[in-house]
Amino acid sequence: MGDTDKEAIVLLSGGLDSATVLAIAREAGFALHALSFDYGQRHATELRFARKLADAAGVRSHRILKMDLRVFGASALTDERIAVPERSGEAGVPVTYVPARNTLFLSYALALAEVLGIQDIFIGVNSQDYSGYPDCRPEFIQRFQELAQVATVLGAERGQRLTIHAPLQYLSKAEIIGRGLELGVDYAQTRSCYQLDAEGRSCGRCDSCRLRLAGFAALDRRDPAPYR
Numbered sequence: 001m002g003d004t005d006k007e008a009i010v011l012l013s014g015g016l017d018s019a020t021v022l023a024i025a026r027e028a029g030f031a032l033h034a035l036s037f038d039y040g041q042r043h044a045t046e047l048r049f050a051r052k053l054a055d056a057a058g059v060r061s062h063r064i065l066k067m068d069l070r071v072f073g074a075s076a077l078t079d080e081r082i083a084v085p086e087r088s089g090e091a092g093v094p095v096t097y098v099p100a101r102n103t104l105f106l107s108y109a110l111a112l113a114e115v116l117g118i119q120d121i122f123i124g125v126n127s128q129d130y131s132g133y134p135d136c137r138p139e140f141i142q143r144f145q146e147l148a149q150v151a152t153v154l155g156a157e158r159g160q161r162l163t164i165h166a167p168l169q170y171l172s173k174a175e176i177i178g179r180g181l182e183l184g185v186d187y188a189q190t191r192s193c194y195q196l197d198a199e200g201r202s203c204g205r206c207d208s209c210r211l212r213l214a215g216f217a218a219l220d221r222r223d224p225a226p227y228r
Contacts, residue, residue, distance in 0.1 A: 007031045007060070008120035008165075009109050014050035015192045016212055017124035017168055020180035022057050024167050025122045027183055033116065034062040035109055039101070040070035041077050042084075045196040052189050065108055074099055077194060084194045086205035093132045096194055096207065102135035106144050106164065113162065114152050122165045128172050141166045173215030188224035201228045 008030035012018045025032055034054040036047055047064060054062035073079040075098040082095055102125065109121045125136040134140065141164050148162040149155035155162050168176050180187065192212045193202035202209050204227040216223040 007033065007116065007118045008122055009033045009035055009113055009116075009118055010059075010122040011105055011109060011124065012036050012050045012054060012062070013124075014046035014048070014053060014190060015124070015208075016173075016180070016187060016190045016215075017126060017176060017192075018050075019053050019185050019187070019190045020176050020183070021122050021124040021165075021167060022053060023180055023183040023185050025120075025165070026057055030120065032057060032059040033112070033118070034059045035105075035112060036062070036064045037105060037108075038064055038066045039078070039098075039104075040068045041098075042080065043077070043191075043194055043196045045198065045200050046191050048200065049189055049191050056186070056189070063112070067104070069098060069101070069104075072099060084203075084206050086203070093134065094207065097133050100135070102133075102140070103144070110148055110152060110162070114154055117154070119154065119160055119162050120165060121163070122167070124168050125166050126168045126171065126173075126176070128170060138166075138169055141169070172218075173211050174218035177215045177221075178219060186224075191225060197228060199226075201226045203228060 006029055008025050010022050010025050010032055012022055012034040036050040038044060038047055070078045076082040076084045076095045077098050085094060113121060127137050145164045154160045191200060191202060192208045194206040194208050195203045202225055213223055
């Protein structure tokens with residue numbers, strides 16, 4: 001499983017990207033702690049798959065942290081009054097952007113890192129095949145890492161370097177899937193859809209589904225996840 005002195009926290013949504021990052025961190029020799037979030041997302045069924053992925057990876061711990069971002073709304077993922085765009089080709093930042101979501105997720109991961117004495121955090125953000133979210137861009141990751149150094153006892157007082165790993169940052173969706181397949185990721189146990197049904201079936205029409213399907217198609221492979 002890896003060196004007992006080499007631990008990392010992985011943000012695990014249950015989606016394709018985070019499953020690949022989990023496998024990358026494991027292959028790098030880290031003992032893993034998974035952190036997932038039940039934040040009021042309309043596709044909370046994804047957490048069922050996060051649990052399966054964490055169990056299959058043999059993580060040391062898996063925490064599912066509950067917060068309710070529905071109180072802010074302003075996103076199709078947290079406000080049922082806003083429809084999830086389907087085949088929209090929407091320019092700019094789409095309505096599926098959840099304000100400050102990755103800032104919040106990484107902040108909680110940073111708190112857990114302090115508690116566990118861990119210096120490495122993995123996140124599956126991507127700036128190639130992504131939906132235009134500002135908190136998926138390289139400059140965001142760089143600035144958050146700088147913040148981590150001055151905002152924690154580990155960094156500011158003990159001089160330890162905290163690293164935010166974003167190994168998918170510059171990969172296309174096809175490249176991400178290809179890397180995951182090399183590492184044995186079972187993509188049948190992942191879900192990426194913004195509007196999963198109760199049975200865990202994807203819509204095939206939202207931005208996230210379209211990017212995922214295009215990635216598999218580019219590799220001449222069939223997505224093993226079920227679709228409605």
